[in-house]
Amino acid sequence: MPEEKILITKGGLDSLKAEYRKLKEVKRPVLVERLYQARIQGDLAENSEYTNAKEELAFIDGRIDELEEVLKRIEVVDQNHINCRE
Secondary structure, eight states: OOOOOEEEOHHHHHHHHHHHHHIIIIIHHHHHHHHHHHHTTSOSTTOHHHHHHHHHHHHHHHHHHHHHHHHHHEEEOOHHHHHHHO
16 A cells, blocks of 8 residues: 655755754764763663663654655645645
8 A cells, every 4th residue: 555645845845854964964973972972981770871862862763764754755735735725
């Protein structure tokens, strides 16, 4: 069964792409480095920085996966087309 298309304006698509790039190119690399630095500090069971970085990275990775799926299904429509459907 084919997945349903997600109708979105060009501006909406640009916003999603910008969020995706920011997560992949800025936030995720910072969290990976933070996780690495926390890991080398030793005892991970007592290391709240490690736990926090790990949880944030899991959240970011989940959002990246979600955006990748949404971006595959997008169909750009004219703003006027959306207004006519309401």
